[in-house]
Amino acid sequence: MKIKTKKKNSIKDKKIADLEFIIQLQERVIDCYDNSLADISSRFIEYAKAFWHNQSVHERELEDWIKKYNEIVRAYNGLHQMGKFAEELGIDIRKHRENLPESKDYEFSQTHKLLESGRVQHIYKLNKKNKTEKN
Secondary structure, three states: OHHHHHHHHHHHHHHHHHHHHHHHHHHHHHHHHHHHHHHHHHHHHHHHHHHHHHHHHHHHHHHHHHHHHHHHHHHHHHHHHHHHHHHHOOOOOHHHHHHOOOOOOEEEEEEEEEOOOOOEEEEEEEEEOOHHHHO
16 A cells, blocks of 8 residues: 555655646736736827827817917908908909909908907908009
8 A cells, every 4th residue: 555655745746746836827817918018008008198289289289270270251252241241332343353353453451350249340441552662
């Protein structure tokens, strides 16, 4: 019987050694995964910070573009209203295209202000250019 117990012990010792080896391999794999996960998570945090920074920058740019767009629409609406008013007065706008304010002899400027009441104030100026400005 003593011989059988020695075999059992040696078999148990072999199984224990095998299990310890497997555990060591698994610990190495887990450590490798932990290191790569830490690297990936730090990169993710950097990307997230960059994304939020870019988003805030683009939000500011978007606000500027919206303001510019609204200014253009206000200018167009004002000119359209002026055209309708001129037609109501019997002025043929198409006939006078050559004499538009953008011609060589005149300097045309316009401003449009959004008032607190929600209405838009349109101001148009047409000034004859000086001879020195032409050259």
